Structure formats: C-alpha cells, structure tokens
Amino acid sequence: MTTYKLLIVEDERWEREGLLDFLDWASLGIEIVGAARDGIDGWERALELEPDLIITDIRMPGMDGLEMAKKIKEAMPETVIVVLTGFSDFEYARRALQTQVNQYVLKPIEEEELQRAVTEAVEECARVRRRRRDEEELRAAALEHRALAIAKLAADAMEGRLPKERAPELRKAAGFASASGAFAAIAFAGVPGLAEDDVRRAVGAPCLALPDAGGAVEHAWTVVLAADDAAARAVADGLAARLAKPGGFVRPEDAVVAVGGAADGLTEAWKSVRAARSALEYAVFWGLSGVTLPEAVEREKAAFYAEANEFLAKVGAYAKQVVYGVSALDEKKTVDAASGLFDAISSQRGAEREYVRNYLTGLYFELSMLAGDPEASEGEAAARFDRLSTLRQFRAHGLAAAKSMIAFLANKREGKDDYIVSKVNRLIETSYMSTDLSLTAAAAEVFLSPNYLGALYKKATGRTFHERLTECRMDKAKELLGRSEYKVSRVAKEVGIPNTSYFCTVFKNAVGMTPGEYQELAHR
Template sequence: MLSLLIVEDERWEREGLVDFLDWKSLGMEIIGTAFDGIDGYEKAIALRPDIIITDIRMPGMTGLEMAKRIREQLPDVRFVVLTGHGEFEYTREAISLHVDDYVLKPVEEKEIRRAMHRVSQECALLRSRREDNERLAEMLQFGARIAAEKRLSELLRDRVSKDLGENELLEGAEELRADAYEVIVIAPTESGIREEEVRRLIGRPCFIVGCEELPGGLAVVLPEHAPGTQSPEQTAKLLLKEWNHTMANVPAIGAGATASGLVALKDSYSQALNAAKYGLFYGHSGLIKAEAEEQAGLRFSEQAGNFLAAWQEMSRRIRLHLLALQEKEVHMQLEAMIKSIADAPGAYVAALLNALIIELSVLAEEQEGNKGSIEQLVAMHRLQDMHDYVKSYISDIMHLLEEKRNNKDKYIVDRVIRLIDERYGSGGLSLTMLAEEVFVSPNHLNTMFKKVTGRTVHQYLADIRMSKAEELLRTTKLKVSEIAGRIGVSNFSYFCSIFKQQFGMSPGEYQELMQRKRTEPRST
C-alpha cells in the first residue's frame, strides 16, 4: 500500500480530497494532511510518504518551494500538483522541478485517477529498486532505460521541452542512438500483449512504451543502425508469424513512415497509432500501413452519397420494425447497418450511430435517454463495441415501447407526474397543457389520473406546490411572495389561503416558527 500526504491550505478542498476517491482501491492510504507548505514540509519529513498531492499557492511556503525542500531530503517522493488555468508560470516551474504530474482545478475524477495511476506506477518501480539491492547495477541500468523510455513516451506525445537534445533523451540508452527511427504500434488484444515477449521476438535493441491513446497497446521504436536493418514491415511480419501459432486473435500492427532523428518521431508515431486504431476498429489483423485510413477516406468520399441514402432507408426500416415490436427484424436490420459501415470504412461512425439513437429514443418519448451517447461512442475503439452499445440501447427502447403498449394508462400517468415534477414552478402549467403533452383530452387525462393515483391532476399539482413551498419556508429566508412565484402561484392571497388550509397557519407564521426552532438552543 502506497502512503499519501495531502497538502492544501483551503480546509474544504483538503477535506474534499480525502473523500474524493476510494484511495484504498488505488493501492494508497492517506497517512496525513497538512494545512500549508510549512506544515506539509514538517509532516513529509516525519511521515516519509510515497506520494504528495499539493496545491501550488499557499501562505508561508508555496507548494513548489515545499517540493524543492522535500526533494533535497526525500528524493524518491512523488509529487502531484494542483494548479489553476491562470498559473502557467507556476506550472512551468513545476516541470523544471521534476514534479511528476499536475491536475487542473477544479479537479475531475478522471484526471486525478490518471495522475495517481501514473505516479503509483513510478512509486512501484522505485520501491522495487530499493528492495532488490543484490542486483543494484542491473537495476540502475534498467532504471535508466525506463527513464529513457519515459522521456521517449513524452516526446511521442509532444510533451517534452524543445530544448532537450538527443543526448538528454537517450541518457541511459545510448546503444539505441541512430540516424533514423521507425515506429510500429501494436493494437491491444483480449489476451493482452506482453512487452517482454515483444522484446524477445524482435531480438534487437528497441524502445517499447505503452500507448496512452490506445490502452493496452504498445509502441515500438526501432533504430536504423545500418543498411539492411530489419524494416518495420519485416518486424511486424516476424511478430505476426509467431502470434499466428499462439494467439486466437492476431492484433493489428500499424506502421509509420521513417523518422529522420528523434525530433521527427512524433509524426511517425501518430501515423502508426492511427493505422493501428483503424485496424482495431474495423476488426482487421496483421500489418496496417499509415496510408490505409487516408485511402479508405478517399474511397468513402466517392460513394458517400449512395451510402448515406442507403443508411437513411435502413434507419427508416429499423424505426418501423421497432414500432411494430419486431425484435428479430430490428436486430437483423441493425446487423445490416453495422455491416454497411464495415464495408465502407471512412464514415464518421459515432455520429451516425448517435443520430440513430436519438431517432429511436423519440419513439419511446425518452429524450433524456440519449444524453452522453456520443461521448461514449467516440471513446470506443472497436466497431463491435459500438454495435453492442447500440443493440443494448435498442433493446431498452423496445422494452419501454412494450411497457407503454401493455400498460398505456400507467405510462401516461407516470409521464404526467414527471412533467409536473419538472414544471411545477410554471404559472402556466394546467390540465389542458399536460393533456396536450401526452396527446389525450383533458377529461380523459383527469379520469385516468384519478384512477391510477386517487387524486385529480389539479389536486396532485396543488400538493406538489404546497410541499415545495413548505420546504422553501422551512429551509430558506426567501420572502413569502417570492416563494409563491417559485412554485408557480402568482396570486399571493390564493397561495396564503391554500397553504393555511393544508398546514393550519399562514406561510409567514410557518416560516417564523421554523426559523425560531432553528435558532433555539438544543437541550442537553
């Protein structure tokens, strides 16, 4: 378990960080908190944590000053800095001090998880080095290689200083120096790709780093030492030949163009990464060259009109099958739509499927159901995953349609209740308006509503409004007239009369009573 110290001068932010994540599930334990840089420095020296999360700006001693002093005595401690958008100069100084990562405020769970995952990996590596004293020389060499590959990983993503030369980048891995480099990216598989196996199969010095953009994938940087050196294509074929015998699903391997020197490496990596993503998405295996996606886009542009026309027709058919509750036909049509995408790579798949989801959600009047679908679809790396997502969504819509058809009255009443709960503050809300929303007559709606709930629409609306009014009178100091307006009752006298009938006293008297109760000292 890694030990964690939190340094933050704002109490509510400090306490919020303590409860922000399930730290133990990340393999971490909070051993202390500090309220400023001086307190943080003293506690760090006493507690010797593995990781410190710290704010930058704090009274007495800034987070960076504290980090610098702690580094002098605890060189292995990892720092994650919390910084705002307007603190660029501080962030630049943090980079110069070798702070391990930073997270922008306001802190988002995804970003802090990423940062903590990264520094925890570094801590694990450092702990491993300390524990293996018998192989110190080997570990030092290994550590230098890891550091070089970490710098290379940052270089591939354009996150290193432009002033950093090849000598600094290759420190600890000088045997990999070359005039030119080539990159392949191995897409992830269900069984996983092991770095040690890749290194063994390649059989010559190379860099291997993980792909942040393609979790589970590996980027291999191959130096060209001399004419006749194995090309990326030959290397990929060597790996594929071995994996054909040992893997059920052979991965896609993307290859980039030759890079003349390390500084040009990120372009080759980007090409290889896009090629690997392309192969993974469409379920291809084997070598995928950098131009494959571009060529697919050009081919698609020539047939885009026919494709979109056919897609619209298939969308129309799937809507009709869904309305008829023809489950088999719906899923067969979806299969055909997914196949049309696979047969015509180059289309913006996430947008097409998101539009289909929106169209189908309207059938069940579930407008809220498609929120976030585009983000989820874009984040998927496989067409099959998108297929499964849309198939599951369509099944949910079909279930709603079946429920609506089998229990129409309850469905309509539930929808009216949701509308009232959402719009009770509107003065124009009425039985007539609600009836128009659910496409029935006002009299029929009232009869149906009372049959299901035991109350008329007017009674339910009045009860909801009085309940909200009571809550506002009890918990706020708003004027009674303002509260009446907030719950959709513009006639102040009418509001007071209805409230008194229900609660036995006027709104003003009730509010005064509730405020007095809050201020009265509690008896012991």
C-alpha cells in the first residue's frame, strides 16, 4: 500500500495530541512524520520533512496557518494542505481558497467530516504522485530519445553520412567550439563493459565517442575530437598512458591506440575515423602497443608490397609442406611447416590482417577437402578466422587446426569416428554449464562443419548432440537438486540454462516431474 507523509500543525497541545489518534491514519495510507506547534515551526518542519500532506489550524501565534500554507505552496507547490477553521473564520476560509488550500474542515471537528477531507486529500496526493511519475517518465524518455538521436548523428559523422545542416547540432551536443576546422579520430582497444563516460574521462577532451561493434577488434572504441594532427597525437599519448597506468583499463602491453590524420570539418571526420580504425586493426593484429600512426602503417605496407612476390613464394613453400604433412599423417612435419609459415608471415609486418586471413582461409579449405569433409566451403573456412583479431590467435588456431586435421584424417582412414565422438563427449562433460555450448561451438573445436558433425554424431551414437547435452545437463541438475542449499534458479544457471522457466520445462520433459517436485522427493 502506498504511504503518504503527514505533518500536523496545531498550536493547542491537547488538540495537536488529539489529532495524532483521531483517525486510523495507517488504514488511510498515511504515516505521521511530525507535529509542529505553530506556523513558524510548521514551515521549518515542512522544509525538513517534505510531507505529502499537511493538516493545519488557521489561528496560531507568530505565523498563522494561511501565511504558512502560502510559503509552503511557493516552495513545494504539490504539497496537499487541509486547514481547520471555526465558523467565525469565514474571511480566513475565503483566503484559504485563494492560497490554494486543498481542503478545509470546520471546528469543532467531526470524525466523519475529517475522514472525508483526508480521503479526498489522499486522492489528490495520489494524483500528484502519478503526475510526477508521468512527468519523470516523459523527461526520461525525452532524454533517452535525445541521446539516441545524438548517437545516431555521431555514427553518421563517423560513417560519412552526416548532413551539413545537422553538423551544428552535433557540434553543440559534443561541446565543440565549431563544426569547421580540423577534426581527428582516435581508435583504441578497450575492455568489456567500458561505458561512454569512462571513455570521455580517459580522453580528457570534448569528443564524440562510439563503440566499434562491427570491427575486427573486440571492445574497440572510436572518438572524434576537434584537433589537428599534433594535438590529436598529444591526446592519444595521454590516452595510452591513462589506459595502461595502475588501475587503468588494460595492461600496459595491451594499451593499443591509433590516430587518424586530421580532416577538414566535422562532416569530413569520417576520413580520419576510417584511417584510425584501420591503423588500430593493424596494430592489434601485429601485437603492437602504444600509439600507432597511419603513416607508419603505410610505410610498412609499401615495404611489404615491394617484396610481395618473395613473400608469397616463401609462405607458399611452407603451405605445401603443411599439406604434405597432413596427408602423410606426420604431426611433427606438419607443425614444423606451419610454424615456419607463421614465422614467415611475422617477418613481414606490412601484410594486412585481411590479406593473411584470406591466405590462411584458402589453406584451411584445401586441408578440409583433403580430409574429405563434405560440408567444407570457403565461407565456412573464412568464418573460423573472422572472429580472430591477432596474428597470435591466427597462429594458435592454425596449429590446432592442422593437428586436428591429422587426427581426423587418420581416424577416417581407419574407418572410425570414435575419436571425434569421444572428443565431443568430453567437451559436453566439461563445458555443459556454458550457455555458449552448441553444435556450432563443438564443430569449431573439432574443425568440422556443424552439419557434418551433427550427422556423424547421430550415426555413431544414435542420438543428436543436443539430446546428449540435455541428458548431461539434466543428470547434473538432479545431482544439484539433491542439495538443500540449491534453489531451482541457481541449478538452472549452473547447468547452462539461465532461463528458469525454460529449464523447468526441459527438466519435466526429461525426468517426468518438475525440479521442485524432484527436490522435494529427494529431501524426504
């Protein structure tokens, strides 16, 4: 039940104390928070307690009830006021209406009349709260809409879609002095959960700030600020230092910041954004730290393309050795060749991530065809590298893939699928609690397509991957439900099904009773 705060103001002590017990205030939804002995005391207590409702006498020494009511209405216009007046106080009653008093009750006070007035006053208090809540919701919605509109304009500016006529609006929202002049972009690798306010504080200057959700670098942010090249470099240096300092967002070796060259005007800032993001992707891929500049990246690329033919010949020779090693089921030769291939790539920092990804995708697809995966495709092969952002990750994934190909091919040549199935079963048994575990995730672990693994697993075990995963989760759930300290919602989360309602449905389908029924039975 909603409760409203009441302040009683009455100079006669016996009447003041009598009012405290005159009605069943709690049943009316009222909590008496204070009592004042005159108008001056009432005014001070009202400012202190901020009551929703005030019941006051009119005639009081120092400051009468109407003067007090007027002051309170000026300071807190939504406060509901009920005045108590005698028959001889007609002029006071008339003034009460002018003072915007909500109710008045004639003395001597009748219980029924006071209850009527208080009930109507409570209804007015409720209307005031609803109106206040509606206004707050409208303000919040307006602010949210405004924030979304500004974010949309910021995204348009970074993508080259900002109309010139909207530039002044965005400039004002960002705190820029002008929409013309030099604007530069800075991109950096952040951490999960980084908020826009955190980014602005780290940058330390008025800026537009947006997360780069669609890029190759995880948790990346891009900011645009009014600055020429020198000023942007200084901000980037400061940002890198703040990111890596003790208590900062990242470890020193992971503080990666890139600057785009300054562009002329806010509507042209997208050119700097594109350069900064490209430089950041390059820096993260090659494991660089600190500040990376576009001109340094371009020098590396120029040097690489000047020697591209020699590079392709070198890595091509290693790629052939990898294919031969996998075909011969020789893990040592395969790993040695793959390591040599990645060492050759590492020696040419001018190669872009996309270039390396495309080369490795082609090699992986060739190995998949060699292994006889009927679901192999270049698109599926490319997807395996799309989620990786560093050469170190490419290397680890590539070596693991080569080893897995050998194991898969050896198993296939022997006419057995036990190796794949046992590896998937181990994955289920050790990772059932992960909400990310799926047929697609399992297929990635054994370097097969989801469709091919699904068919292989069903053929070998007589049931689907999902059926086995559900069985494992339900077995663990029954074990946990046997412990009295475990609630159903906690069990659901610990077996990888955080939606409690869905967990209960799955459990009942599998066990024949609800988790609650099973737990009650287990504890008898």
